[in-house]
Structures are given as structure tokens and as C-alpha cells.
Amino acid sequence: MKFINQMEPWLGSEEKQAIAAYLDAGGWLTEFQRTREFERRLAEFTGSKHVSVVANGTVSLFIALKALGIGPGDEVIVPNYTMIASANSIVLAGAKPVFVDIELETLCLDLELAEKAITSATRAIMLVSLNGRAPDMNAALALARRHGLFVVEDAAQSLGSGWQGRHLGTFGAMGSFSFSAPKIITTGQGGALLTDDPELFDRIQKIKDFGRREAGVDFHEVIGYNFKYTDLQAVIGLEQMKKLPWRVARKKEMFSLYRRELAGVPEVKFIPTNLEQTSPWFIDILVPDPDALKKHLRRAEIGSRPFYPALHSQPAYQRPGNFPESEYAARHGLWLPSSSFLSDEDVRRVCAEIRNFYTKTA
Numbered sequence: 001m002k003f004i005n006q007m008e009p010w011l012g013s014e015e016k017q018a019i020a021a022y023l024d025a026g027g028w029l030t031e032f033q034r035t036r037e038f039e040r041r042l043a044e045f046t047g048s049k050h051v052s053v054v055a056n057g058t059v060s061l062f063i064a065l066k067a068l069g070i071g072p073g074d075e076v077i078v079p080n081y082t083m084i085a086s087a088n089s090i091v092l093a094g095a096k097p098v099f100v101d102i103e104l105e106t107l108c109l110d111l112e113l114a115e116k117a118i119t120s121a122t123r124a125i126m127l128v129s130l131n132g133r134a135p136d137m138n139a140a141l142a143l144a145r146r147h148g149l150f151v152v153e154d155a156a157q158s159l160g161s162g163w164q165g166r167h168l169g170t171f172g173a174m175g176s177f178s179f180s181a182p183k184i185i186t187t188g189q190g191g192a193l194l195t196d197d198p199e200l201f202d203r204i205q206k207i208k209d210f211g212r213r214e215a216g217v218d219f220h221e222v223i224g225y226n227f228k229y230t231d232l233q234a235v236i237g238l239e240q241m242k243k244l245p246w247r248v249a250r251k252k253e254m255f256s257l258y259r260r261e262l263a264g265v266p267e268v269k270f271i272p273t274n275l276e277q278t279s280p281w282f283i284d285i286l287v288p289d290p291d292a293l294k295k296h297l298r299r300a301e302i303g304s305r306p307f308y309p310a311l312h313s314q315p316a317y318q319r320p321g322n323f324p325e326s327e328y329a330a331r332h333g334l335w336l337p338s339s340s341f342l343s344d345e346d347v348r349r350v351c352a353e354i355r356n357f358y359t360k361t362a
């Protein structure tokens with residue numbers, strides 16, 4: 001029986017041929033025209049005016065904060081349930097991440113609690129659209145406006161997802177994506193920053209390239225770093241972009257199939273998901289006992305992965321506090337096999353094993 005991983009990247013002969021053609025043409029590998037093309041494709045797909053592709057989705061968040069002038073002495077509100085890079089990018093910028101609980105209906109920041117956490121040091125809210133779901137974005141923007149705060153969208157998991165018809169990542173001052181291996185499309189590593197503001201875009205470009213305006217010209221206007229991308233990755237990214245619309249549709253079909261197949265299992269709860277808007281990158285469920293189910297699935301040659309621990313409880317942070325919803329998600333969440341190439345038969349096999357598990361333990 002073939003092992004079904006919880007997630008695998010999906011590259012094909014198209015990527016292989018494109019890389020071979022690029023190398024045959026004498027490409028220098030480093031960021032150049034293919035990167036510009038990849039950025040244009042991302043801008044077209046998301047409707048953002050400017051896109052800058054960078055080394056990964058952690059530094060893209062760091063660059064966003066730097067470009068907004070956020071640093072030591074500043075606080076940034078971040079959901080207490082997210083991939084740890086959201087918070088770590090704030091630490092990297094020298095600011096303090098302030099953890100706020102989530103709402104279980106979306107797994108996103110609870111906006112009422114966020115408002116209560118605002119202090120005189122708060123400069124920004126980092127909105128994380130986990131698995132392509134978003135909070136009420138109008139309310140989030142209004143909240144930020146009321147308090148004079150920036151909104152930075154960590155949309156690392158949201159390529160292909162929108163809110164009321166607008167692509168996630170395009171609501172705040174800046175939005176960020178990731179192209180790490182498990183994402184809906186991947187270039188191994190990689191991140192992208194989206195903004196409609198030409199001034200912010202100019203700052204992003206300088207921060208990512210040693211503080212200069214032009215590659216190869218050694219005149220540096222500000223302190224910048226090297227967070228550039230490579231054309232080698234962009235060649236893969238361009239091929240992956242061609243496959244993205246199909247994958248968006250497939251993720252939605254898979255989510256629906258999982259929901260149908262598990263509808264009769266009372267122990268399995270799905271997070272409310274509007275598939276018109278959300279393209280679920282991972283199939284996420286809430287169950288009484290994710291570790292026990294994971295072990296059962298492992299014995300049946302099926303991979304799964306428990307949700308992230310709540311940020312405040314991570315050894316790296318160890319912050320006191322009461323975060324019932326993020327703790328609940330962390331205690332009960334499990335990601336099921338989600339690779340876009342899985343067949344309906346694969347999904348049915350996973351669901352049959354889950355049904356088996358709960359029939360046996362009932």
C-alpha cells in the first residue's frame with residue numbers, strides 16, 4: 001500500500017524542461033528577468049499593483065515591518081495561533097509581538113480582543129489568514145483606521161483565496177506570501193510582498209538589495225540587506241503559476257469530498273469554510289484526540305499533522321495568559337492529507353480509516 005503523506009510539493013516535467021531551457025540559454029541564476037516575470041504574474045493573479053519576490057515568507061514579513069518603520073519600542077498585535085514565523089518576524093524587526101486570541105469560526109484574530117490589546121506602543125496589526133480564511137476584513141481595516149495602525153497581512157497560506165471577491169494580501173498596507181515546499185505552489189523557498197503604495201514598494205526594493213536602487217551600482221541610500229530571490233526559482237514559479245488555477249479548484253473539490261465522506265462521523269468537526277472564497281491549502285479538522293487518530297492513520301500508511309501549538313505556550317515564548325480558543329485549536333486540530341495530486345480514491349481511503357477509527361473507539 002502506498003504511503004500517503006500529509007503534504008508533498010508537486011513538480012512535473014514542465015518545471016524540469018523550463019529549468020533545462022533556462023540553463024541552456026546561459027541564465028545567471030540570480031534575480032533578473034524571470035523574477036520580474038514571476039512578480040508580474042503574481043500581480044495579475046492577485047490584483048496587486050506592486051509585487052516584490054524575496055527569499056522567503058519570514059523575511060518578507062520582516063521587510064514589511066522595516067519598510068513601515070516598525071522597530072524597538074513598538075508593539076505589533078499578532079494572533080496567538082499561527083505559524084511561529086508571523087511572531088518571529090516581529091522579533092526580528094526588534095519590536096514586541098503581542099499575542100491575542102483567535103475566533104474558532106475562522107482560526108483568525110479575534111478583532112474585539114485585538115482592540116482591547118492596543119496600547120500607546122501599538123503600531124500595527126498582523127492579520128494572518130490561516131488556510132485561506134479571513135476575519136471580517138472591513139472590520140479589521142476600520143479598527144486599524146480608528147487607532148492609526150498599519151495592517152500587515154500574513155497571507156502566507158492564502159494564495160488563491162479572497163474575501164468578498166478581493167484577493168487576500170491586498171487589503172493592508174502590505175501583504176505577504178510564502179512559496180515554501182508545502183504551499184499550494186512552491187519554489188522550494190520564497191516569499192512575496194504585495195502593496196499598492198509605490199513609496200512602500202520603493203522601500204521594499206531597497207531593503208531587499210543592500211539599500212540600493214539599482215543592482216550593480218554601489219551607491220546605498222539606506223541600510224539594506226540581501227533578501228533577493230533567484231531566477232532559478234522564478235523559472236519554477238512561472239510554471240507553478242500556470243498550474244495554480246487548477247490547484248485552487250482541486251483544493252476546493254478535495255475539501256468538499258472530505259466533508260461529504262466524514263459527514264456521518266460526529267467526532268469530526270470542520271471549520272466553517274466558504275469555498276467560493278477560500279482555497280484550503282490544508283484539510284483541517286477538529287477531533288477529540290488528534291494524537292490517537294494520527295497514530296491510527298500512521299499504522300494505515302497515512303500521514304497527518306497536529307495543528308500548531310498556541311504561540312504563548314511555545315518553548316520559544318513561554319508567555320503567561322489565557323487564550324482558550326487558540327488552546328482549543330491547538331489541542332484538537334489535525335491536518336489531513338492535502339497534496340493537490342491526491343486522487344478521490346486516496347481521499348476516500350483516508351476517510352474510511354477515520355471512520356474505522358471512530359467506529360472502533362465508539
Ligand SMILES: Cc1ncc(COP(=O)(O)O)c(C=O)c1O
Binds near residue numbers: 156
Ligand atoms: C502563516 C505563515 N506565516 C509565515 C510563514 C513563513 O514562511 P516561510 O516558510 O516562507 O519563511 C509561513 C510558512 O511557512 C506561514 O504558514
